[in-house]
Amino acid sequence: MAEPVTARDTLLSHMLRFAPAATMFYSGTLCGLSPDVDGLSQGCLHLLSRGELRLTRRGAAPLSLQAPCVVLFPRQYEHQVEGLGAEGAELMCATLSDLGPPMSMLMPEFTVVDLRTTPRLHRPVELMFKEAEARAYGYGAAIDRLLQYTLVLVIRHLVDNDMLQGGVIDAMSDDKLHAVIEALHTAPDRDWTLEAMAELSHLSRSAFAQRFVQVVGMPPLAYLTGWRMSLARNLLAEGKAVKVVANETGYHSVASFARVFQRVTGMSPGAWQRARLGLT
Known part of the structure; x- marks a missing residue:
């Protein structure tokens, strides 16, 4: 008998409808410190196939990593990697271009996955290094x-x-907030207001706003914007017209959508799409 689908499962299915993208920016043998991964403006992925790597993070003790492993930084995080030993470390690094809030906010600051205990990850990583070598x-x-x-x-x-953990995951277990979160994810194109969200929660506007911030960690309209922009990036990456994306993410005009997109990403929707699709 299949296990019942929980509200958490439903939320994650919405968030994972689009696969985030990663783009390689380094591949080779790293001996010593790499200046290329210090202070990145976005999340990144490191894949270690051979050797030992020292990971240094601001305000934390250095961490030694043994191959084979994968290291994920879902958000911008200042750090350095250093290949240890005379032969260095065989390393591949990639930026994450479509992984944004709210999904990125649910992940740990960084995650190390030992490939010796996760065989389903071992094969694609092995193939990547073979491609890079050939x-x-x-x-x-x-x-x-x-x-x-x-x-x-x-x-x-x-x-x-x-x-x-945390944030929106906790909100899905909150009897006042789970209906709001589910509605925001299923209908991002709706003309949402704070009043409309509060009505779904059966709370006053002020009580709802306060509770949302306490549980999720940000104001409700900021959360909605983050979700809309994640959807927008993925829809633009599929090649959809900017006007269509604006409509599907709840904006009445291309101009208003473009202003928000520029503020969040630092690029206009058209420029972002051309760069993402390799059209520039």
Whole structure:
């Protein structure tokens, strides 16, 4: 008999409808410190296939990592990696372009996955390093697709091991907030107001806003914007027209959508889409 679908499962299914993308920016033998991964402006993924790596994070003790493993930073996080030993470390690094709130907010600051205990991740990582070594026709595109698949597997690992916690996950267990969160995720194109959300929660506007911040960690309209922008990035990455994306994410005009998108991503929707699809 199948287990009943929980509100948490429903929420995660909404968040995982789109697979986030990863793009390789380094592949090779790392000896000593790498200046390329210090202070990135977005999340990143490190894949270690051979050797030992020292991970240094601001305000934390250095951490030594043994191959084979995968390290995920879902959000911007200042750090450095250093290949140890005379032969260095065989490393691949990628930026995460479509992993934003609220999903990124549920993940730990960083996660290390030992590939010796997660065999389903071992094969795609092995294939990536073979592609990087051979550098045959289309190897860059092949690696990016494998990176995306690997990232999906890492997120599944987090879900399966109950490592997504806090914020909106807690809200799905809150008798006043779960209906609001579910509605925001199923109907992001609705003309949402604070009053409409409060009505769903059966609380006053002020009581709802206060409770939402206490449980989720941000104001309700800021949460809605984060979710809409995550959807927008994925829809633009599918090649949908900016006007269509604006409509599907709840904006009455392309201009209002573009202003919010520019504020969140630092780029206009059109420029972001062209860069994402390799049209520039």
